[in-house]
Amino acid sequence: MSVWQAKSAGDLNEISGVIHDAWFDIDDVAYDQAAGSLCIAFAQDWKQLPEAQARGDAPAAQLVRRTWRYTEEHVPFARGDLRIEHVVAVRTDEAMGDAGMLLGVSYDQSARRLIVEGVSGSLMASIKRLGVTAELHADQVAVYVRRRRGLLGGISDVPLWAPWPR
16 A cells, blocks of 8 residues: 655645546545545546555456557556645535546635545535545556557557446
8 A cells, every 4th residue: 555645835836746637436435524534435546556566466457359540458557545634624515526537636725725626626625724645556447547649649548447446
């Protein structure tokens, strides 16, 4: 397991790099009001796990079909969790989960608001103080993604949600 922690706004850039382009399911976002914590389960490409790449234990993509126009593979994505501590309240854009992809995390210190940005909207958490952790589990597949690579270099990814842990 790889862990990144942010106790200051400057540390959030590294966490944003970890979760950038990660798939998530809005229904798997868990807010525990009593504990003051928010957890966003996500699935990230193994390229974000340099130690798994170095050891060679990242699961391989499975070739599905090859045509003269494109190559299609099922690519396994690692399970990840974005944990936010010291949460007072949470607000979500209505369209947050429509695209199902995370972009990054930012912090508005004057308003004490942490913003988790998604492709189609944001999730805002009012917090007492900054405490954010991102974890990637190299030994767990969260979801497979159908990846098509076109003849001219275009790539499209579509998650196949069946293996998502509930």
